[in-house]
Amino acid sequence: MKDFFEENDDESDYINNEIVNDLLKEEFGLCFQCNRPNTGENWCKVCNSEKFRQDFDKWTSGNENIDKFIQEAQLNANNNFELLEWIPYNRLRNIKLPAQGEFVYYAIWLDGWIDHLDYEKQEWRRIFNKLEQAYNIANDPNIRNPLQSNENYGQPVALKNLSDSSDINYDFLNEYKEWWSNDSYLIPLLGITQDPDKSNYMIVTPW
Numbered sequence: 001m002k003d004f005f006e007e008n009d010d011e012s013d014y015i016n017n018e019i020v021n022d023l024l025k026e027e028f029g030l031c032f033q034c035n036r037p038n039t040g041e042n043w044c045k046v047c048n049s050e051k052f053r054q055d056f057d058k059w060t061s062g063n064e065n066i067d068k069f070i071q072e073a074q075l076n077a078n079n080n081f082e083l084l085e086w087i088p089y090n091r092l093r094n095i096k097l098p099a100q101g102e103f104v105y106y107a108i109w110l111d112g113w114i115d116h117l118d119y120e121k122q123e124w125r126r127i128f129n130k131l132e133q134a135y136n137i138a139n140d141p142n143i144r145n146p147l148q149s150n151e152n153y154g155q156p157v158a159l160k161n162l163s164d165s166s167d168i169n170y171d172f173l174n175e176y177k178e179w180w181s182n183d184s185y186l187i188p189l190l191g192i193t194q195d196p197d198k199s200n201y202m203i204v205t206p207w
């Protein structure tokens with residue numbers, strides 16, 4: 001599907017647009033809200049990017065480059081796999097240090113990731129599951145932000161430190177994303193968070 005979108009960037013290419021629109025319509029149907037062809041499963045790029053844009057002033061990573069990187073992903077996402085979010089560290093639970101020799105942190109993201117927009121309520125519908133085993137490890141003294149007993153839902157995620165994230169720049173982030181999507185398209189990047197103690201940024205993916 002990727003090639004279609006790249007060609008579609010040239011808006012003067014009317015014929016190409018028509019072909020793309022027909023293919024998208026056939027594959028994903030029409031958007032309930034604007035009646036344009038959806039660009040992904042339950043995903044209309046036009047309507048969804050507008051919803052993201054309205055919320056740009058409701059979050060910040062504290063780093064201009066990272067904000068811009070996430071905003072662009074939100075405006076350009078053709079489906080929920082291409083999306084990135086700013087994930088506040090205080091929405092993560094049971095954060096567990098990597099085992100020796102590994103470099104990935106385990107955590108639970110209480111909100112889970114976006115699936116689609118509920119047009120009627122203008123709210124994101126998210127994917128999360130009931131947490132069954134998570135309370136056992138909440139007692140482990142080595143984890144941070146232990147899960148509370150009234151927190152019942154979430155999604156397991158992996159956190160990876162972005163190397164030298166103190167002076168992180170936009171090009172670096174784009175290269176990272178490109179490398180990631182070439183290498184493992186089936187595991188989407190979900191977003192970025194920041195460890196408030198060490199102030200380093202971390203990439204979040206599904207566990």
Ligand SMILES: [Zn+2]
Pocket residue numbers: 031032033034035036044045046047048
């Ligand atoms: Zn739409």
